[in-house]
Amino acid sequence: MTPIMIxxxxxxxACAFLLLSVTSCVHLKEYQKSRLNDSEMALGNRKVEKxxxxxxxxxEAASGANAGxxxxxxxxx
Amino acid sequence: MRKVYLSVIGFSLLCxxxxxxxxxxxxxxxIKPAASLYTPVSTPDTAGYNPRALRIDEIxxxxxxxxxxxxxxxxxxxIGTEQVTDIANSLTLNLVWQNKPQKKNTxxxxxxxxxxxxxxxxxxxKTGASSPTGxxxxxxxxxxxxxxxxxxxFGLGAYYSGEYNYQSLGADLHFSQKTADKNGEFSAxxxxxxxxxxxxxxxxxxxxxxxxxxxxxxxxxxxTVLSGDGHGHRAAIPSSPRxxxxxxxxxSQMINSRLQIMFLGDLVTQxxxxxxxxxxxxxxxxxxxxxxxxxxxxxxxxxxxxxxFLGDNIILRTYYRYYQDNWGIKSNTIGIEVPYKVTPFxxxxxxxxxYDQSAAKYFAPYETHSPTDEYYTSNYEYSKFNANFFGVGxxxxxxxxxxxxxxxxxxxxxxxxxxxxTDLVSDVVSxxxxxx
Numbered sequence: 261m262t263p264i265m266i267x268x269x270x271x272x273x274a275c276a277f278l279l280l281s282v283t284s285c286v287h288l289k290e291y292q293k294s295r296l297n298d299s300e301m302a303l304g305n306r307k308v309e310k311x312x313x314x315x316x317x318x319x320e321a322a323s324g325a326n327a328g329x330x331x332x333x334x335x336x337x
Numbered sequence: 338m339r340k341v342y343l344s345v346i347g348f349s350l351l352c353x354x355x356x357x358x359x360x361x362x363x364x365x366x367x368i369k370p371a372a373s374l375y376t377p378v379s380t381p382d383t384a385g386y387n388p389r390a391l392r393i394d395e396i397x398x399x400x401x402x403x404x405x406x407x408x409x410x411x412x413x414x415x416i417g418t419e420q421v422t423d424i425a426n427s428l429t430l431n432l433v434w435q436n437k438p439q440k441k442n443t444x445x446x447x448x449x450x451x452x453x454x455x456x457x458x459x460x461x462x463k464t465g466a467s468s469p470t471g472x473x474x475x476x477x478x479x480x481x482x483x484x485x486x487x488x489x490x491f492g493l494g495a496y497y498s499g500e501y502n503y504q505s506l507g508a509d510l511h512f513s514q515k516t517a518d519k520n521g522e523f524s525a526x527x528x529x530x531x532x533x534x535x536x537x538x539x540x541x542x543x544x545x546x547x548x549x550x551x552x553x554x555x556x557x558x559x560x561t562v563l564s565g566d567g568h569g570h571r572a573a574i575p576s577s578p579r580x581x582x583x584x585x586x587x588x589s590q591m592i593n594s595r596l597q598i599m600f601l602g603d604l605v606t607q608x609x610x611x612x613x614x615x616x617x618x619x620x621x622x623x624x625x626x627x628x629x630x631x632x633x634x635x636x637x638x639x640x641x642x643x644x645x646f647l648g649d650n651i652i653l654r655t656y657y658r659y660y661q662d663n664w665g666i667k668s669n670t671i672g673i674e675v676p677y678k679v680t681p682f683x684x685x686x687x688x689x690x691x692y693d694q695s696a697a698k699y700f701a702p703y704e705t706h707s708p709t710d711e712y713y714t715s716n717y718e719y720s721k722f723n724a725n726f727f728g729v730g731x732x733x734x735x736x737x738x739x740x741x742x743x744x745x746x747x748x749x750x751x752x753x754x755x756x757x758x759t760d761l762v763s764d765v766v767s768x769x770x771x772x773x
Contacts, residue, residue: 285520285521285590285591285592285593286592286593286594287518287520288518288520288591288593288594292594293591293594294594295594295595295646296591296594296595296597296646298646298652299732299734300652300654300676300678300684300686300732301597301644301646301652301654302644303589303597303598303599303642303644306730306749306751306769307397307399307749307769307771308399308730308749308750308751308767308768308769309751309767310399310401310427310767310769311399311401311403311425311427311765311767312401312751312753312765312767314425315403315405315423315755315763315765316692316726318718319718319724319755319757319761319763320668320692320694320718320724321662321664321666321668321694321697321718321719322636322638322658322660322662322666322668322670322692322694323636323638323660324583324585324603324605324636324638324640324658324660325585325601325602325603325638325639325640325658325660326601326638326640326656326658
């Protein structure tokens with residue numbers, strides 16, 4: 261098996277597992293969401309992280325996919 | 338990539354295991370009576386509707402101190418001090434009102450102010466005589482209308498950032514839609530940033546003489562223009578545009594009562610002047626010039642979040658991002674944070690973030706670029722490196738208010754230590770206060 265074939269096979273298996281996990285979702289009623297509604301469980305950045313995200317985007321070439329700004333900002337040193 | 342695949346497979350297994358923990362139907366102790374004297378009373382749907390006047394829902398204040406040291410400043414061609422301090426402050430006022438049934442409006446009015454000191458900034462002038470300090474101001478406005486019944490929302494935003502050498506004007510349009518069972522949500526955001534980069538060159542690289550429509554002018558390092566009358570005038574330094582357009586998408590899903598995930602993806606395109614004019618590059622022959630990068634860039638970041646409530650006190654917050662762009666940079670970011678709830682209102686959150694990236698095609702260190710190169714930069718932001726960021730955060734949100742002050746409903750303090758393999762080291766400490 262060539263490395264490319266192995267890579268493709270792993271991709272297919274990974275996608276299959278991902279699909280299986282999504283289809284295994286349970287329908288939750290509002291009273292079952294108490295843990296999910298905890299502020300620590302929020303699927304986003306904390307308010308206190310705001311300026312950390314700024315410095316990371318200036319010191320690193322990669323940015324985005326974090327629900328933040330994708331442009332603008334400063335002409336920093 | 339193998340690590341990524343293994344992570345996905347591991348996550349999938351975790352989802353399968355947890356889903357089985359939730360398959361039992363609610364049984365309860367309620368037994369339906371065989372007969373009842375109760376007669377349901379019908380009430381009109383609009384009985385509960387009262388238009389709600391504009392009110393302040395929340396005020397958020399965030400302040401940070403950032404300190405950095407390093408030895409690869411782009412201003413001096415990839416060598417020299419990178420010492421930076423930055424004090425950033427932002428205040429956001431969230432106003433809400435309801436003018437129609439099920440239509441909740443939120444207006445977020447923000448204002449930010451930063452003050453920074455950068456040692457390398459002084460060396461925009463060859464002699465180190467330029468000002469090493471600067472300020473930035475950034476107001477923002479965001480209006481969102483939400484259907485309180487369906488949870489769907491639509492909104493518009495505007496943003497401005499201004500500092501001496503860089504102006505940015507931005508706008509966005511965003512909407513979100515929940516699934517029928519409200520366990521999933523899709524959201525999209527279209528953003529546009531229209532920036533102006535002021536062409537402040539290193540002092541020795543400023544064109545000495547410029548011929549304009551009004552005659553010949555001589556430009557000095559400070560931006561003062563000496564015209565034909567022999568007097569110096571503080572003239573506007575020319576700017577060059579930079580445009581960023583992006584489309585951001587996300588989908589979040591509750592998997593079970595303890596686990597939720599989110600997929601994130603952005604498509605970002607940039608056009609215009611993407612270099613910075615005061616960044617020097619030294620060629621192999623010892624001569625220096627200004628950084629020169631392509632005038633377009635396409636970025637593709639793809640992210641994934643997974644949060645899991647472990648037991649009664651511990652939460653796992655994880656994040657992974659893969660990034661690729663057409664300048665040759667590939668990057669992986671992995672983050673994990675483990676909030677421990679000491680009480681329901683007080684938590685301690687240690688965190689760790691690992692980042693790595695490959696170098697851009699156009700990067701080379703000091704005095705290694707060839708004069709024949711088409712594009713060149715010695716900015717270590719585009720070099721190959723990895724970075725570690727770790728620290729701890731504290732969050733307190735008691736029902737009677739922080740320090741017994743009812744108005745201050747939440748306080749967060751967070752400290753982080755950041756190191757890059759380029760020898761850049763920084764520390765950041767932040768405080769967030771939420772007022773109701």
